[in-house]
Amino acid sequence: MAALKIKKGSTSHSAYNLRPNFSDEVETHTLAVLVDNEPGVLARVIGLFSGRGYNIESLTVAEVDHTGHLSRITVVTTGTPQVIEQIKAQLGRIVPVHAVHDLTVEGASVERELALFKVAGTGEKRVEALRLADIFRANAVDSTLESFVFELTGTPSKIDAFADLMRPLGLIEVARTGVAALSRGAE
Amino acid sequence: MTRQMTGAKMVVQALKDQGVDTVFGYPGGAVLPIYDEIFQQNDIRHILVRHEQGAVHAAEGYARSTGKVGVALVTSGPGATNAVTGLTDALLDSIPILVLTGQVPTFMIGSDAFQEADTVGITRPCTKHNWLAKDTDTLAETLHQAFHVAQSGRPGPVLVDIPKDVQFANGTYTAPEKSDTSIYAPETKGDITAINELVEALEKAERPVFYTGGGVINSGPKASKLLRELVDATGIPITSTLMGLGAYPASGENWLGMLGMHGLYEANMAMHDCDLMINIGARFDDRITGLISAFSPGSKKVHIDIDPSSINKVIPADIPIVGDVESVLTDILKVWKARGRTVNREAIAKWQSQISDWRKVECLKYVQEGKTIKPQYALERLEALTKDHDRYITTEVGQHQMWAAQYLGFEDPNRWMTSGGLGTMGYGTPASIGAQVAHPDSLVINVAGEASWLMNMQEMGTAVQFRLPVKQFILNNERLGMVRQWQELLHGERYSHSWSEALPDFVKLAEAFGAKGILCSDPDDLDDAIMEMINYDGPVIFDCLVEKHENCFPMIPSGKPHNEMLLGEASTQGVIQAGGAVMV
Ligand SMILES: Cc1ncc(C[n+]2csc(CCOP(=O)(O)OP(=O)(O)O)c2C)c(N)n1
Ligand SMILES: [Mg+2]
Numbered sequence: 086m087a088a089l090k091i092k093k094g095s096t097s098h099s100a101y102n103l104r105p106n107f108s109d110e111v112e113t114h115t116l117a118v119l120v121d122n123e124p125g126v127l128a129r130v131i132g133l134f135s136g137r138g139y140n141i142e143s144l145t146v147a148e149v150d151h152t153g154h155l156s157r158i159t160v161v162t163t164g165t166p167q168v169i170e171q172i173k174a175q176l177g178r179i180v181p182v183h184a185v186h187d188l189t190v191e192g193a194s195v196e197r198e199l200a201l202f203k204v205a206g207t208g209e210k211r212v213e214a215l216r217l218a219d220i221f222r223a224n225a226v227d228s229t230l231e232s233f234v235f236e237l238t239g240t241p242s243k244i245d246a247f248a249d250l251m252r253p254l255g256l257i258e259v260a261r262t263g264v265a266a267l268s269r270g271a272e
Numbered sequence: 273m274t275r276q277m278t279g280a281k282m283v284v285q286a287l288k289d290q291g292v293d294t295v296f297g298y299p300g301g302a303v304l305p306i307y308d309e310i311f312q313q314n315d316i317r318h319i320l321v322r323h324e325q326g327a328v329h330a331a332e333g334y335a336r337s338t339g340k341v342g343v344a345l346v347t348s349g350p351g352a353t354n355a356v357t358g359l360t361d362a363l364l365d366s367i368p369i370l371v372l373t374g375q376v377p378t379f380m381i382g383s384d385a386f387q388e389a390d391t392v393g394i395t396r397p398c399t400k401h402n403w404l405a406k407d408t409d410t411l412a413e414t415l416h417q418a419f420h421v422a423q424s425g426r427p428g429p430v431l432v433d434i435p436k437d438v439q440f441a442n443g444t445y446t447a448p449e450k451s452d453t454s455i456y457a458p459e460t461k462g463d464i465t466a467i468n469e470l471v472e473a474l475e476k477a478e479r480p481v482f483y484t485g486g487g488v489i490n491s492g493p494k495a496s497k498l499l500r501e502l503v504d505a506t507g508i509p510i511t512s513t514l515m516g517l518g519a520y521p522a523s524g525e526n527w528l529g530m531l532g533m534h535g536l537y538e539a540n541m542a543m544h545d546c547d548l549m550i551n552i553g554a555r556f557d558d559r560i561t562g563l564i565s566a567f568s569p570g571s572k573k574v575h576i577d578i579d580p581s582s583i584n585k586v587i588p589a590d591i592p593i594v595g596d597v598e599s600v601l602t603d604i605l606k607v608w609k610a611r612g613r614t615v616n617r618e619a620i621a622k623w624q625s626q627i628s629d630w631r632k633v634e635c636l637k638y639v640q641e642g643k644t645i646k647p648q649y650a651l652e653r654l655e656a657l658t659k660d661h662d663r664y665i666t667t668e669v670g671q672h673q674m675w676a677a678q679y680l681g682f683e684d685p686n687r688w689m690t691s692g693g694l695g696t697m698g699y700g701t702p703a704s705i706g707a708q709v710a711h712p713d714s715l716v717i718n719v720a721g722e723a724s725w726l727m728n729m730q731e732m733g734t735a736v737q738f739r740l741p742v743k744q745f746i747l748n749n750e751r752l753g754m755v756r757q758w759q760e761l762l763h764g765e766r767y768s769h770s771w772s773e774a775l776p777d778f779v780k781l782a783e784a785f786g787a788k789g790i791l792c793s794d795p796d797d798l799d800d801a802i803m804e805m806i807n808y809d810g811p812v813i814f815d816c817l818v819e820k821h822e823n824c825f826p827m828i829p830s831g832k833p834h835n836e837m838l839l840g841e842a843s844t845q846g847v848i849q850a851g852g853a854v855m856v
Contacts, residue, residue, distance in 0.1 A: 178579065
């Protein structure tokens with residue numbers, strides 16, 4: 086894979102993006118942070134959130150460009166518009182951060198999360214679990230006579246909904262990856 | 273030409289190639305190869321401090337007084353942890369320094385080896401950026417990148433942690449110009465539309481004020497020059513934060529004095545009542561704003577800062593401009609001149625007469641009577657007797673620091689070094705050493721409190737060893753004066769642990785170090801004693817016994833707006849109310 090073309094070190098945007106919006110309403114934003122894949126970079130990002138008291142709802146990270154040594158961190162965070170602006174500006178200050186994209190405001194985006202559910206049970210409950218899994222297009226990736234492991238991909242709310250349904254049917258463990266997100270369209 | 277050399281030699285080579293002439297340091301096992309290289313050359317001078325905190329503050333003093341990157345070299349483990357306060361200090365005040373730390377060899381990292389500490393982990397939140405150099409071949413490039421990051425954009429401290437095996441191993445040296453510095457390229461040019469908008473606002477403003485900060489000084493001497501040109505051409509009054517003193521001269525016509533918690537009445541009133549506030553390189557720190565909801569309620573606010581995260585962090589900006597002060601001021605002047613150099617002269621004249629009325633309050637007035645030296649008087653005399661010297665001032669933290677900011681006048685940038693953001697007691701002595709090393713023939717004075725001074729007094733040994741004639745001017749009130757003041761105002765005069773019962777004899781202490789000690793307790797002797805200090809060719813500890821219970825005024829109590837300043841001893845009891853009491 087060729088190195089992605091991303092302007093290095095640039096964190097500036099038009100000053101007009103900085104016009105304040107100091108509403109008190111707490112919003113949820115999904116941020117895509119492109120970083121050098123080097124030791125400690127995740128600690129820098131997480132340390133920023135804990136050190137300055139920001140929230141992390143979900144966080145995923147993996148290398149996305151092997152040649153360019155770039156990783157993509159997807160963070161879902163909450164805060165007032167002022168706090169969200171601060172989070173983006175503070176992330177932009179970190180030296181190995183190449184770009185910060187706010188997918189929530191930069192047009193439409195798709196968000197997906199993968200989750201694994203272990204559901205144990207027999208008889209009627211087991212049948213019902215399998216039926217619901219089918220409706221949600223979850224795959225059984227492991228099964229014994231008294232358990233299933235389902236794999237489900239979707240938006241976080243779809244995964245929440247499936248977890249709610251599985252709980253009375255014998256849900257004993259969930260593993261979720263956190264959100265991966267991309268903007269829609271060719272850009 | 274590729275050049276092979278050991279990692280240790282590369283460190284020295286990289287420093288030379290970056291124009292470094294001085295390193296402040298302290299040796300230990302994990303940096304011995306580097307010390308061995310320092311021993312075998314004469315281009316870089318090594319100043320042996322007495323404590324690693326001293327090395328970092330000295331590097332800060334060097335950096336602030338020269339505008340260059342200050343360099344400190346310390347060993348692993350305790351050497352590195354002792355550097356943490358200095359790094360944090362430099363981070364909060366945006367001072368460009370490079371700290372080099374030794375580390376246990378790479379194959380022992382993670383084994384709890386002798387003097388192993390996770391230096392990169394510990395210093396991650398207190399550096400602008402840091403690196404663990406794992407490979408000799410990339411060490412030189414990392415060092416050059418470190419210099420680049422320290423001094424570009426908003427300056428700050430950086431650290432490179434170098435394992436001992438990396439210092440011993442051979443590798444290829446990369447020259448500065450071959451190093452990839454594109455890893456960090458902050459925007460320096462301000463948005464021209466916003467600059468136009470600012471000029472339009474400036475032309476119309478009736479009660480404008482410049483509020484400037486350390487960013488002007490960090491931007492370089494040219495920025496101060498441009499600022500002076502703009503201020504004097506427009507006739508707009510100017511105030512500054514503690515960090516920005518000297519960017520505009522204290523003798524300048526439009527100078528209001530420092531603003532903020534212990535700022536001048538006229539400066540804070542102008543901030544409160546202005547209709548246009550032009551913030552250049554300051555960050556709306558809580559010592560400046562007071563109660564945020566009542567901060568300058570009627571003004572349009574312009575904020576010029578190189579760091580986008582400073583904008584809208586505390587106070588919303590009506591006209592935000594991200595850029596380097598020098599570049600933005602150049603553009604502002606260009607646009608303003610091209611549009612005909614207009615200001616609302618009539619309104620500004622009225623505004624200035626309002627300011628003159630505020631000046632009549634004489635907020636710095638104090639009474640010197642009897643046989644006890646008032647700290648303000650000591651500083652007024654120090655100012656009178658030293659202002660014509662080629663002078664650099666450092667301070668410790670406390671009342672004396674605020675009085676120094678109020679009563680000393682700074683005519684040029686880079687002449688005033690104080691711990692603003694972190695408020696680090698113990699900063700001043702090593703900082704004075706760093707400034708004196710950079711300016712060997714200048715008069716360098718550390719205005720200190722006795723308690724702060726004791727925190728890094730071991731550095732007198734450094735001053736004596738390297739013949740650095742620093743003057744330690746201690747305003748000795750035998751109190752943690754600033755703490756005592758807060759206890760008086762806020763905690764019902766219950767002076768919990770705010771004095772020391774066993775202060776040393778500072779004159780004997782000076783002599784023990786091989787320096788000169790001077791004691792002064794009588795106002796009538798003060799001038800002669802100060803002259804004796806100035807004229808002594810060597811380090812001096814000046815023990816100036818001052819009034820023990822003097823309070824520092826004016827003062828905006830925490831949680832109050834600018835127009836509710838306390839001006840004097842009258843009615844100071846219980847002035848800080850519940851809301852303000854939780855603040856620092
Ligand atoms: C390292 C550190 N510890 C504690 C404080 C809190 N503090 C601020 S001012 C002060 C008293 C300083 O006393 P002194 O140096 O004698 O100065 P004075 O206020 O008496 O002029 C203290 C303890 C601090 N700023 N720094
Ligand atoms: Mg004191």
